[in-house]
Amino acid sequence: MPSQVAGISERQQLIIQHLEEANQELSGQDLHARLRASNSPMGLATVYRHLRQLQQRGQIRCRHLPSGEALFAPLGRDEHHITCVDCGTTAVLKRCPVHHVDLETEDSQGFALLFHTLEFFGLCEQCQSRQRD
Ligand SMILES: [Zn+2]
Ligand SMILES: [Zn+2]
Structure with missing residues (x-):
């Protein structure tokens, strides 16, 4: 389980948790689908806003495919x-x-x-x- 990080919201903690549990990188769409399948759905725009904030705080990593799609993973992976x-x-x-x-x-x-x-x-x-x- 990820450790609690100061200064990030419960929803952001939840996003990190989903990234940790996935055995591959996830796009914003992937995360949106996973959150909807769990009992804590979030709108797609909200997912992207949290991902951007987490990225700016250095809490997650991101790379872009040649198609421009952004993929996210836990910082330590x-x-x-x-x-x-x-x-x-x-x-x-x-x-x-x-x-x-x-x-x-x-x-x-x-x-x-x-x-x-x-x-x-x-x-x-x-x-x-x-x-x-
Ligand atoms: Zn080939
Ligand atoms: Zn490396």
Whole structure:
């Protein structure tokens, strides 16, 4: 269970809880559907407003798909993807190759570091063999 964080509302705590329980990243639409299926529905605009506030406070992480869709995950989940440039298939990397990399104090320029994003692109096996034919 997530620990109670000072300064965030009960509804925001609930959103974090749903992100923690999901084993993959969730979009605002996904969260909206999950909250509706549970006994605490929230309007879609409200979900997005809370997500934006949580993101601005550094309580959740966010990445954008090439389509522009934003996906959210708990701050502590260090997970990355490799995506096929042809068919768009995405796979989760088994480990983060830069998990132990830290910025030097000089490079972080006074920022309190929260998370990083890292994305790999390639051709999946199916597309490699299809392109060979
Ligand atoms: Zn492919
Ligand atoms: Zn990482």
